[in-house]
Amino acid sequence: MTALGFLYPGHFAEDDYPRIEQLLGSDIRVDLVHTDIGEDAHRVDALLERGSAGRLATGVQELRHAGAEAVVWACTSGSFVHGWDGAQEQVRTLAVAAGMPASSTSFAFVHAARELGVRRVAIGATYPEDVAQLFAQFLRSDGVDIVSVSSSGVITAAEAATWGEPELLALARNSDHPDAEALLLPDTALHTAAHIPALEKELGKPVLTANQVTVWEALRLADRRVNAPELGALFTREPIVQA
Incomplete structure (x- = not known):
């Protein structure tokens, strides 16, 4: 069993995750912990606060107790708004707090495109x-x-x-x-x-x-590859070897 952990802000499209879990197969478990969203606004100051270290740290312990092997901050805007260097620091801080490999949806898009x-x-x-x-x-x-x-x-x-x-x-x-x-x-x-x-x-x-690449990123961190055609080309193609 591969257990994947996600920190998801608020309650909006979280039902995507159990749906994706069903499509991945019986040996993969998706664990979702909701973080406090703060102000629901696609505004830079609100997004910076949404992805702050304190808000993310709150849910980490629950994922550790659940046996997650990797954790992804499932929020694109709450990661890229920090810029490339800030988003890397956000992930590093999350990995230390969680004691496991960590990433975010913003980096998931980068890795999925690759x-x-x-x-x-x-x-x-x-x-x-x-x-x-x-x-x-x-x-x-x-x-x-x-x-x-x-x-x-x-x-x-x-x-x-x-x-x-x-x-x-x-x-x-x-x-x-x-x-x-x-x-x-x-x-x-x-x-x-x-x-x-x-x-x-x-x-x-x-x-x-966003939710598709977030789960794919957690699988990548856990060194798992799953063929799931209903989740699109990302889950069906062989990896491209970059020159």
Whole structure:
């Protein structure tokens, strides 16, 4: 049994995680601990506080008692808003507190793009424009070529959590770019686990979503590889060996 631990802010799209667990197989367990979200706002100051060391440390002990082998901070905006260096320090601090390998959803996107061998991506963000651009800047720190950034201007995670497949498909269509090798949807408040095949079929290319890459990142930390076609190209392709 491989036990994966996640710190998830608030209560928005957490039902993606048991859904993903069902698709991964019976020998993988997904343990989710909710952290205090503070103010529900896609605003830089609120996001910096959401990902503060004190808030993350609160849930770590519960994951340790559950026997988790790796932990991922399941919040994109609450990690990339700290910048590349700040997000690395956030993960290092989390790993020390947890006593296990750690990462965040922001780094999960970076590693997932490497896994698929894509360097040119489009971003379909729910966030306001300034926050969406911070995500693009974070990815550029790893050399990812951002060909387009779409911002929906959604202020709260609560609003993003109300979106269903029609809104997701509209976001994907409006955010895609012909030069993009993949589309990234970075909000963990979006329910995407049930809709990835439809999104990839619509665009004809890989679609990386926040909760999907978060679980994949935990599997990577635990040195597990799982074939799960219903979770999209990320869970079906062989890894690309970078030159």
